[in-house]
Every structure is written in C-alpha cells, then in structure tokens.
Amino acid sequence: MPNTQPPIQLNSQLCFQLYTANKKFNKFYQDALSPFSLTYPQYIAMLTLWQYAPLSVKELGNHLHLDSGTLTPLLKRLESHNWIKRERSHKDERTVIIQLTHMAVTNRDSVFKRVSNCFKVLNLTPQEKAACSETIATIEAHLDHYNEQHNAN
Amino acid sequence: MPNTQPPIQLNSQLCFQLYTANKKFNKFYQDALSPFSLTYPQYIAMLTLWQYAPLSVKELGNHLHLDSGTLTPLLKRLESHNWIKRERSHKDERTVIIQLTHMAVTNRDSVFKRVSNCFKVLNLTPQEKAACSETIATIEAHLDHYNEQHNAN
DNA sequence: AGCAATTTAATTGCGAACAATACGTTATTT
DNA sequence: AAATAACGTATTGTTCGCAATTAAATTGCT
DSSP: OOOOSOOHHHHHHHHHHHHHHHHHHHHHHHHHHGGGTOOHHHHHHHHHHHHHOSEEHHHHHHHHTOOHHHHHHHHHHHHHTTSEEEEEOSSOTTOEEEEEOHHHHHHHHHHHHHHHHHHHHHTOOHHHHHHHHHHHHHHHHHHHHHHHHHSOO | OOOOSOOHHHHHHHHHHHHHHHHHHHHHHHHHHGGGTOOHHHHHHHHHHHHHOSEEHHHHHHHHTOOHHHHHHHHHHHHHTTSEEEEEOSSOTTOEEEEEOHHHHHHHHHHHHHHHHHHHHHTOOHHHHHHHHHHHHHHHHHHHHHHHHHSOO
C-alpha cells in the first residue's frame, strides 16, 4: 500500500522558505534602488516602461498583473519623483497614457549599472541564476494552472 | 578581452520573475487558507506557534524575521479570530506571551489537510519541490551574505 | 439619427501587510 | 537613584487586492 499521507513538513518548509526569501530579496532591491528614490515595485514598473513606453495604465497593468487600483497611486508617486508623465489620451478620454520623462531616459543606464553592481556582489554564478530562473518558471506554470482552475474569470 | 558588460537582461528577468511568481504564490495560499480566515503571513505565524508556542512577541519575531511593529497588529487580528491569546508575562511586564487557543489546537490538522490538498492539486513532483527548496536556499544564502555586509547591525 | 443600456478605463476607499521611526513603560546596570 | 537597555505600541508611507464610483465610448434598438 502506497503512502498517501500528505508531506506536511516539506510543504510547510517550502512555504516558509519562499516567505522569508522573498522578504530578503525585497530588502536587497530596496538597498540597490535607494539612491534613485525607487521602490522595488516602482522599479518593476519602470523596467516595463523603459522597454515599452508609452503605455496606458491598463496595458501596464497587463504586463505586471496589477489592476489600476494598485497602479494609480504607484504611478502618481513615480510622477511626483519626475520619472514619468501621465496624460489622458485625446483619442479616448478614458485612458491615461504613461510616458517617460527626459530624466528617466537619461538615468536609465545609471540605474541598470547600480543594480548590476549589486548583483555582482551577490556573487551568483550564471548557473545559479539560470537554475533559479528555471525553477521559478516551473513553479509558476503549476501556479498558473492552479489559479486558472480556481478563479472564475 | 573578456566581456565585462553587465548581463542586464538576465538580472531584470530574474527580478521580474520573482516578483510575479511571489504574487501568484500569495494568491495560491490565500485561496487555500480562505476557509479559515487566515492570511498567508498569519498562517506562517501560526505554523511557528503550532510548533513552539508559547512564545513572546520578540521570540516569534526572531523566527519570522519580523519586528514587533509588524507583528503586533497581525497578532491582534489572529486574536480577534480566536486563534491565539495574548497576555503579559508576570515575570517581566514588558513582554507579551502568545499562546494557542483551544480552537487553534483542535483545528490544526484541518488546516494542514486543506493546505496539503491544495498542494496536491498543484501537482509538483517531489523532485520539483526539492529543486525549488534547494534553489531558494542557495539564493537565500547569497542574500544573507549581502545583507549582512550592507546593514550595520 | 438619436437615445438607452452596456462595457470599459481610471480613480477612490477599505483592509491587510510590511518597514522604519518615534514613544512610553518596565528592567537592568552602574 | 540615574542612566541605559529592552520591549511592545503607535504612527506614517508604500504596496496589494477588492469593491464601488465616475466618466467616456460602444452597442443595440427604434
């Protein structure tokens, strides 16, 4: 007879590990980004905007899996620190278009360099990075499948 | 001449992946725990308390790497849902001792079973779980080393 | 074409979590 | 007894999800 008992311990350990690792990762990025008055989520948003701007709030939200209720205040903070401009579309007055400021364009490489240097200090080998990326992708695929099943969309 | 250019893309990708994977994991746990009016961080705290209670706020914070400023409101919510009792120590009136309620003890196995079932649906092989655990441990070790260097303690 | 109903986009408000800081009370140390 | 340390609480700012609201655009019907 096979063992049908749930492996409580391993699940709990995974849960715990992910929780604390995520917090440490936040701290790492917070430190890396502090010279630019950017928070971790703000940086993620800027990463997307550096690549795809201009974007509407809705489009940005699709990239980040965030709804506008979360993005609006975040974007206002980015605007107040002069990273982005927000203006309503002339074609469709409902949508707000996010554009990069001149400052954001000029300082992009400084931010990248800083983050890159912090990563260097982390001392992850390319193999470790690749393994991490792959592991996360695997877990994420399972999570996507689960969440699709359990959320009426 | 070796390539000294920073691998921006890979770092950004890692950063982005971790960000979104973490959110999906939160969602997964939120769904798993919703029948018990427990949030993910509250569950993490309960995991620790089921194993080590009674604990002072300070001791619990050491397990979770959280300070009392974060824990106090969280513990009040747990208390209001009758998961724990909070009372000041007679020996040292500064410390608050957290104890499990009868309900928490009785319902422990139900919570474990529910989480375990949700994990089953996730369909992670033992190999995938182990790989995940190992990867996280590796990254975490690097992060610990980094954060030690960069935070005056 | 013109009006009503529906859909879509963004904002606002609420509760929870987290970090950082300041504050007040209680112990300990000198 | 006074200074210092430890501990928990309160406060502020950011993030996140969800629900309700407002405004604009689209669709459907007559």
